[in-house]
Every structure is written in C-alpha cells, then in structure tokens.
Amino acid sequence: MTVSINKNYTFKITGSAAKSRIAPLLPDNWVEGDTNVDFLWENAPRAVTKSFRDDVMCYSHLPNGTNILDSKWVLARLFQDAHCFTGLAGFQNFCRRQQCSSDVVDDEESFPQRCLDLFPGYESTDIITNFSDWWVVKDASSNGAGGIWVVSPQNRSFYQDARTSPFVENHRYVAQPYAWPLVLFQGRKCHVRVYGLVTSDGRAFVHDRAFLHVANEAFTGENMQDTVHITNCCANSHDLAQFSGEICAHFGVDSNRLTAEGEIEIGLARYKQAIHDKVAQLAERTGPFLRGGHRNGGFEYLGLDFILTGDDSAFLLEVNAPPSQDTATGLPHAEALHDAVLQDLLHLWVYPRVLGQDEQPGDWQCVYTPSVVESVQASVVPSKAAVVNKMRWALLERKLSKVEDIQETKLMENSFCVPGIRKHFRYFQNSKRKPLVYFENAGGTQVPICVDNAVQSSLALRDRSIGGKACVASARNTLQLLLGAQKCRIFLGANASQLISNLADAYYDLLSSDDELVISTDNHLANIQPWVKVATRSGAAIQWWNPIEEEFPFLNKSTRLVIVPHASNVLGEVRDLHSLQRHVRRETCGRARIIVDGVAATPHRFAAVDANEVDWYVISCHKVFGPHMGVLCGKPDAFKELSCPLEYGTLNYEACGGIAGLGIYISALASHLSSQRHDDDECLVGNTYSKEKETFETAVCEDIGALSPELVKNAYRLIRQVELPLTKMLIEGLQRSAKVSILASPQQCLDRQLPIVSFLHSDLDGELIVEACRRAGIICRYDSFLCSERFMKQLKFQRVVRFSLVHYNTAKEISYVLKVLQSLEGWF
Numbered sequence: 171m172t173v174s175i176n177k178n179y180t181f182k183i184t185g186s187a188a189k190s191r192i193a194p195l196l197p198d199n200w201v202e203g204d205t206n207v208d209f210l211w212e213n214a215p216r217a218v219t220k221s222f223r224d225d226v227m228c229y230s231h232l233p234n235g236t237n238i239l240d241s242k243w244v245l246a247r248l249f250q251d252a253h254c255f256t257g258l259a260g261f262q263n264f265c266r267r268q269q270c271s272s273d274v275v276d277d278e279e280s281f282p283q284r285c286l287d288l289f290p291g292y293e294s295t296d297i298i299t300n301f302s303d304w305w306v307v308k309d310a311s312s313n314g315a316g317g318i319w320v321v322s323p324q325n326r327s328f329y330q331d332a333r334t335s336p337f338v339e340n341h342r343y344v345a346q347p348y349a350w351p352l353v354l355f356q357g358r359k360c361h362v363r364v365y366g367l368v369t370s371d372g373r374a375f376v377h378d379r380a381f382l383h384v385a386n387e388a389f390t391g392e393n394m395q396d397t398v399h400i401t402n403c404c405a406n407s408h409d410l411a412q413f414s415g416e417i418c419a420h421f422g423v424d425s426n427r428l429t430a431e432g433e434i435e436i437g438l439a440r441y442k443q444a445i446h447d448k449v450a451q452l453a454e455r456t457g458p459f460l461r462g463g464h465r466n467g468g469f470e471y472l473g474l475d476f477i478l479t480g481d482d483s484a485f486l487l488e489v490n491a492p493p494s495q496d497t498a499t500g501l502p503h504a505e506a507l508h509d510a511v512l513q514d515l516l517h518l519w520v521y522p523r524v525l526g527q528d529e530q531p532g533d534w535q536c537v538y539t540p541s542v543v544e545s546v547q548a549s550v551v552p553s554k555a556a557v558v559n560k561m562r563w564a565l566l567e568r569k570l571s572k573v574e575d576i577q578e579t580k581l582m583e584n585s586f587c588v589p590g591i592r593k594h595f596r597y598f599q600n601s602k603r604k605p606l607v608y609f610e611n612a613g614g615t616q617v618p619i620c621v622d623n624a625v626q627s628s629l630a631l632r633d634r635s636i637g638g639k640a641c642v643a644s645a646r647n648t649l650q651l652l653l654g655a656q657k658c659r660i661f662l663g664a665n666a667s668q669l670i671s672n673l674a675d676a677y678y679d680l681l682s683s684d685d686e687l688v689i690s691t692d693n694h695l696a697n698i699q700p701w702v703k704v705a706t707r708s709g710a711a712i713q714w715w716n717p718i719e720e721e722f723p724f725l726n727k728s729t730r731l732v733i734v735p736h737a738s739n740v741l742g743e744v745r746d747l748h749s750l751q752r753h754v755r756r757e758t759c760g761r762a763r764i765i766v767d768g769v770a771a772t773p774h775r776f777a778a779v780d781a782n783e784v785d786w787y788v789i790s791c792h793k794v795f796g797p798h799m800g801v802l803c804g805k806p807d808a809f810k811e812l813s814c815p816l817e818y819g820t821l822n823y824e825a826c827g828g829i830a831g832l833g834i835y836i837s838a839l840a841s842h843l844s845s846q847r848h849d850d851d852e853c854l855v856g857n858t859y860s861k862e863k864e865t866f867e868t869a870v871c872e873d874i875g876a877l878s879p880e881l882v883k884n885a886y887r888l889i890r891q892v893e894l895p896l897t898k899m900l901i902e903g904l905q906r907s908a909k910v911s912i913l914a915s916p917q918q919c920l921d922r923q924l925p926i927v928s929f930l931h932s933d934l935d936g937e938l939i940v941e942a943c944r945r946a947g948i949i950c951r952y953d954s955f956l957c958s959e960r961f962m963k964q965l966k967f968q969r970v971v972r973f974s975l976v977h978y979n980t981a982k983e984i985s986y987v988l989k990v991l992q993s994l995e996g997w998f
Contacts, residue, residue, distance in 0.1 A: 179197075180202070180203035180206060180207050181207060181209040182203060182209075182210050182211070182212075183210075183212070184213070185213045190495075192512060196516070207226050209229075210223055210466075211229075212230060223552075223553075224465065224551050225465075226466050227466070227467055228466070228467035228523040228524050230469065231463075232370060232463040232552075233468065233553070233555040233558075235470040235491060239460075239472060240489060245486070246344045249451070251346070252345060252347075255343055256340060256343070261345075262895060262902070264345055266895050283297055283351050284480070285480065288436050292357065295354055297351075297390070304320070304322045304348035305320075305322075305345045306321070306487075307321055307329075307343055311342065318396070318402070319336065320394060321345075322348075330898055330920060331919055332898065333905075334919070339906075346487070352389065352479065353480060354389055355384050357388045358388055359398065360383060360384045360401055360478075362382055363382075363383055366473075367515060368453050368460065370464050370468040372540040373453070373536055374536070374537050375518065376446055378421045378534075378535065379419075379420060379511055379533055381418065381419060381504070382416070383475075386398075386414075416498060418433055418503055419437075420438065421438050422439065422533070423435075423437040424437050425437045429506070431501075440482050441478050444484040446535065448476070454538060459559045459563045461555060461558075462550050462558065462559065466552050467519075467523035468552060471492040472493065473491075473492065473494070474489050475489075590842070591978050592978055594620070595616045595619065606948065609974060609975060613793075613974070617796070617797070618831070620834045620835050621797065623831065624834070625797060625825070625827055641826040641827040645826035645829035646662070648833035652772075652777075652836060653768075653772070653789070654776060654779050654781060658780065659809050661802040662817060662822075662826070663800040663817060664822070665799070667696040667800070670696055670697055672802075672814075673700075675700075676812040679814070683711075685729075686710060687701055687705050687710055687712050688712075689713070690733065691960040692741065692961050693734065693767060693961075694735060694767060694770075694955075694957070698733075698958055701731070701733055719964075722749075722750065725754060725757035725758050725762065727759060729754075731764075732750075732762050732763070733765045734764070735769075737774075737924055738770065739955055740972065742923055743923060743924070747764075751764055751782055751783050763786065765784075765786040765788075767788055768789045770793075770926065771924065772794050773794050774889060774924045774925065774976070776882065776883060777789070779803055783805075785808040786804045787802070788801065788802045788803075791825070795835060796828055796831075797829065798825065799822060799828075837876070893925045893975065897975070899981060900984050904929055904988070907931075907997055907998050909933055910929050911929060911930045912928070913929065913970060925974065925979070926972065926973075926974045927973050928970040934997065936952035937952050939971050939994070940952040943987070948986075952972075
C-alpha cells in the first residue's frame, strides 16, 4: 500500500484526558475532524460516532471488547480463579461453599512468612497472619477505588449481617482470594500496572514499561484499614503526605535503576514470564467473544493490575479497557512513561493500519498469537459482530448460570443441616403425616430417640435403690460435662423456675437492707419475680440494669447479687459472661455473686460455666433436647454460703435416665463433625423412614463412646456452624419487607445472635401471621414470652412473633416459611 506523505489524515479523540494525551503524539499532518475519520479513539463508544466508526481505518475498540475485557464478572467466569455472587444471600452462600470461618483465626501455630521488598536496601517484612481465609470482594461494575472490601475471619460477620452488610440485593460482586505471599515496596503493599494490547487478528502484547502503585500505610496482618490493603491510586492520592504516586518499573531489566527524570525504576524481569503467560491466557479465553474487528482495524488498549507474589508469580486483579490517560501526580516521570507506551502503540498498530507501514513494536512484546487464525472477511461489519459476540457471551453466561442454579438448589436442600441428624428424632419420622415445620424450639425442642429410649428403659426397669440412684449419678455427671461445670455442684428439680425460686429463698438469710440486687431487664420473669420477692422481704435494694443502653451495670460494694440471662429468649443475643464476670469481680471486690439463666442459650452455645466463672447457672433440659427437668449448677464456695437445701423431695428418676440418654445424643452429634457421609434426602422436609432405619440409627446412637469435654465442645462447634447461616438466611428473608421490624439491641450482631428471631409487622397482626403459618404447617408463636414490663417498654412491644430454630432445622424450611409469609396480602 502506497500512501502520500503529503496527505492529511483525520482523527477524532473523544474525552478530554485522552485527547490531551494522544493528540500531541500524532504526526503534524494529522488533523482533527468529525467526518471521514481515519483514526478514532474513544474510551467508550458514544452515540455521536456510531454512524462512522465501522468505516474508519483504525478504531480503539474490538466488537464487544469493553464489555468483555473490562468486566470483573466476565474475567472471574473465564479464569475461574475468583467467585461470582449476587447480593448478600450470594455472599452468604459463597462463605458456606468455601467453609469460611466466622470466628477469629487462632494464629498461635502460624509461623512468620517473609515478604520480599522491591525497594533497594529495604529490609524484608515478617508477617505472622494466616491469609488462607482472606478474600478481596469487588463490586463487579465499579472502577477505581469504589466497591472494594477486604474480608477476613475477623470482620466476616459484619459483611454477612443483613443489618450491616454493604452488599446490595441483585447486584453483582466478585470475590478473589487474598494473594499471598506478597512482594512489598518500602514495607507497603503494592501492585504493578501493566499495559497490554489485544488486536483484531487475535494477538496480544505486553509493554515492558509499567508502574508500581503503592498503599499508603505499612503492611501488617492485623490492620484492616483500606490504606493498608488497597493499592489503587484513587484510594490513596487524597493523602499526599503518604501517597507514593506512580513508581516506574521495567520488565526488561533485572535490577533497579534511575530514569532520565532521576526517578527510581524497579527491575521486574523475574516476573516478566508470569505476566506474559497471564495476558496470553486472557487473550485466548476472551478471543471467542471479540471477533469481527478487522474491517475498522480494531484494538483494545489495556491497563492490567497484578499483585506480585514471593514465588515469582503474578495474580491478575482487574483489567481496565482502556486505562485512564490521566496520571495521579502529573510528575515528569509518570508523564514520560505514559507517552512512551502510547507512542509505541501508535507505531505498532495505528500507523500500520492507517499509513500502511510495517509494524514497529518498540517495547511491546507479542505474548500470544492464535494457533489457528479464522478466515474473516474484511467486509464483516464490526457493529453487527458486536451483537453476535454479545449473543455468544449470553449463551455461555446462561449455561454457567444454569449449572450454578442447579448446584445452589442442591446446596440449599442439603446444607445448613447435619447429615442424617433427623434420623435421631421420631418427630421427623412419622409416616402417617408430613412433619410440621417446627420453629418453636425456644419453647421446647424435639427429643432424640436415644433420650426417649432411656426414659422408657428407666420406666420399664424401675429400681429406686439401685437403678434410680445410678440414673441420678449419671445425670449429674452428664450435666457437668454438658455445661462445662465439672468444678460445680449439680442440683436437680422439677423445672428451672422452681430451682431459681429455691435459690432465691436460700439467699434470704444472707441479704439485708444494706445489700443491693442488680437485675437485668432482659431476664425471663422466672429469673425476676423470685428475686423481687426476696428483696422485698429482706429489705435489700433493687437496681434495674438496662442492657439495651449500657454494656455493663453500675456496681458498688453494696452489690450482693447480679442476676442476668445468658441470652434473651426474645432477642436471642448472647451475653459475654466472661467479660461480665470480670467487671463484677472488679467493681464489687469479689463480693457479688452472678446468677445466670442459661435456658435460652444452652441449646445453641456451650455454657462453659467453669471457664466463665459464674457462680450459679440454671437450665431447662426440655429446651436442650432432653426431658422436662430443671438443672442448677453452683460453685462450691457459693453453695457453702447457703444454709437451705436446693433440692426437695424425690427426684424424677425417669427424667434423670433421659438426661443420661442426652449425653449419648451429644456424643453422636459430635461424631457428625468429622463424618463425610451425605444423604441428599436426609435434610428434606417431609422425609419419612422405615422402622428398620429407626432401629439402625438408634443402635448406632447407643454405640457411641462415653461423653467427654472434647465431644461436648465438638458438638457445640457443629451446632454453631449449622445455626449461624440459618439465622442469617432467616433475618435477611424477613428484612426483604420494609414493613418488618426485627427486635434487636443497637449493639446486636450476627456473631452473637442465636437462631431466635422476634419481629413485628407494621400492618399485619401477629396472631394473623401465626395462624397463617399454622395453616401452612409451620409451628411458631405470638406472645410476650414472659418478658418484664420494663424490657417490653424499652423495646416498645407487648407481643411479638417469634421464630426459634435449632440445628435440625433446614434452609429448605426457611425458604418455605418465607414463601408463606410473602404470600400474605399486605406483607410487602
């Protein structure tokens, strides 16, 4: 092709930043125009160029190029090294699939890992934090520093909580593993901005010149601030005192050197191959969706961000197509690098397309050439090719989504449950009726078969002098293990209310008008009324503690008793007993006793009475999968103060036998923690089982080894692992209606939330909601649940609808309940 050197060529550049950057680099005989344009550059296709962009000689985009290359969602799909999800529910499902922990990771067994530093003479940094369960979550449609979150075990509950999570319903996000081990610059995290090029003939190029972008603050594993982990210039340039700006780098040199402007240039030759390989993969995988740009000489100019790691590999963070033509600092070295990259781009691709010259790559390195170049007619209209490319991607996306939907449906049916756990309960095996969805566990849980059998055995073989005493001894031993109260005395009674009343009466002789009782307003009335009565009789003062407004009560040397629940039976918020105990001991010089109602908490959380050092702890066994019996455990020194007995009359030996059976169930439950056995039907609502299966499961249960402290802890670990995502799913589902108000304290968070959720609807009466649920086979309640008047006044309710779950409930049940509620007229 022969081109006259005297001919004027026309160009059009949209966007002020691109125009001011590129126009000065073009030959003098190139003039700006609006029609008959030879070279068109635009950051994103604009309506004003639509009429002629298919007919230019060189164009800055490939058909559908921006939608593919600039999309975090698409790249995650194609590379499959990141995870795609939609909204908060998608994030929660992602955490479940990855088995992300919601607890703070114990790093005591971790060993320091050394982070190499690119700055000459700068010492390497030792980091102890384990980053194996850290993720960087990005808004799939945002650019710059917006929409980036660093998620770790330390803060994951914040992002999973519907009340605090930034994730928006129906919005797309991408989660990338936290790249590790890092390469730092002056002790700070950095990424390298690489310039790439993909051309209409399918080739891909990488330029040797690059920039380092550096975070503002020194890198540590403990600091979760964005300025430590996010290296984007937009996130850091606001603080010029710490901002490093763009630091020149070069893939063609091994060691650091100075640029012509006197700035340091970092040698990155050791990472060159890793960068080239990743860009080659990018071109290969996106190629099928970028076809058809031959006619107008299409290309995509890319800014690729990579994290460099200590093993000489590179992790692709994101792609900008095209990158910004502005520099963060405007300093000569940054301006010169931008100009050099673009000047080489013009000689490599633009001038050969417009002027017919040979390609002059300069510092551009070809990293990928298709093995088979498709025969594409130059007459193919790029705009039509863009439509075809979109259709190709849509078909792939539809296929991927369909597979994910199938996997998610299966996950929803089988997750959030302990495999096979329902086989331990006759309630879920009734072949004559479909089991009801039981969401009233806070009123009393279902009973395992081994507990039922143990009660029946005690009744069938009644022997008070031998068998009865053995049942009582076994029950006390089981309860010491179950409550983590091996240093405590165990007292048994008809129910928790009676035992609290007995304890209050026993303290009557120890109280005087000089004493003060601190009573938390979130107590059940069973842990309020006996203490009010004994205070009135003894003349002791009462101080009401409102935990909604104050974390700890005001105490003094007159404080004699502090009376609290481990968790509210309406809010489901777990109290930090260990911190409360230290506060009480410190403020009262060790004089006050702590009395804890653990009835609502123990089905879900390990009481750890010895470790928490509370003085008295009471539970109801019928709310912990056992028979109807109350249990009170007390520290020996607390019991020695009392002159009155706490147990009266003959104990219920059959119930004691059932408690021993409860120990068998807890052992069986703990065994599920390491079990790999799965049965897709075991977690489904309405499943029934044969008598042979029941007998088998009962035999398995009774063959479990003796209960131990470790088995109890394992069982509670499993319970929490199952219940936490169930709770999140339920809360999020209820909050989809703006008319629903969930009762919660200001400081309440999901990490301290039991699967006890109480709510009000602004338009629908609670009785109507509960009745509608009952008709649909859902058992729940609308009540005050024996809360104190003070507590109800603080939270402004008289009665609430309460859903209470345990570990044998399932995600499918929650989906069903939410569907029933959402079908009610006026729910939304």
